[in-house]
Amino acid sequence: MKIGVKVMPRKEVLDTQGRAVESTLRQAGKKLNACMVGRYVVLDLPETEKTAAIAKAKEMAESVLHNPLIETFELEAL
Amino acid sequence: MKIGVKVMPRKEVLDTQGRAVESTLRQAGKKLNACMVGRYVVLDLPETEKTAAIAKAKEMAESVLHNPLIETFELEAL
Structure with a gap:
């Protein structure tokens, strides 16, 4: 069974990737309020x-996929 | 309104991050069939x-968030 893991930076932490993407989009003339960049991991597990x-x-x-100091994660079944 | 963008490497492309995470998890004694690592971008847009x-x-x-040569993306309303 496939499980998706969404790993996002905590709100208190400076999201450098997010800031970079935000300013790039603004320079390209797009309107947006905010932008956050995290990781998405798809785990294909033997459990059915x-x-x-x-x-x-x-x-x-x-244990492995997220750093609890600066990130939070959410799971979803795919 | 917030939109989530899931950017994942194409299946034909070597997913180096995925391979690294897979072998780390295996070394930690976890059982898994496969693992893919991509990006997750949350866009907060003025559109309601x-x-x-x-x-x-x-x-x-x-235009900005994905590289069509090596990645595909999916959108979801949050």
């Missing part, structure tokens, strides 16, 4: 049951 | 209507 797969993905996200 | 916001986000994703 949704709850079990989400639990495994949570473990992986907590 | 979903169709208009999606159209604007598509324009931005095509």
Whole structure:
């Protein structure tokens, strides 16, 4: 089963990529209020049951995929 | 309105970040079939209507946020 992990910078942390993309879009004449850039990880797990797969993905996200000091994550079943 | 843009490497392209995360997870004793790493961009747009916001986000994703040679993108309203 595939699980998507959305890893985004915390609001208190300076999101340098987000600022760069925001100013590039503004220079290109686009109107936007704000922009945040994070990572998206798709995990293809052997578990076929949704709850079990989400639990495994949570473990992986907590231990390897995100840095709790500066990032938060969300899981979604795909 | 907030629009999420999921930018993922094309299947034909070597996903170096994905390979790195996959082997790190395997070394940590986790079982997984595969892993793909991409970017997630949240655009906060002044448009309040979903169709208009999606159209604007598509324009931005095509022109700035993704490299069509090696990446594909998906939009979602948040």
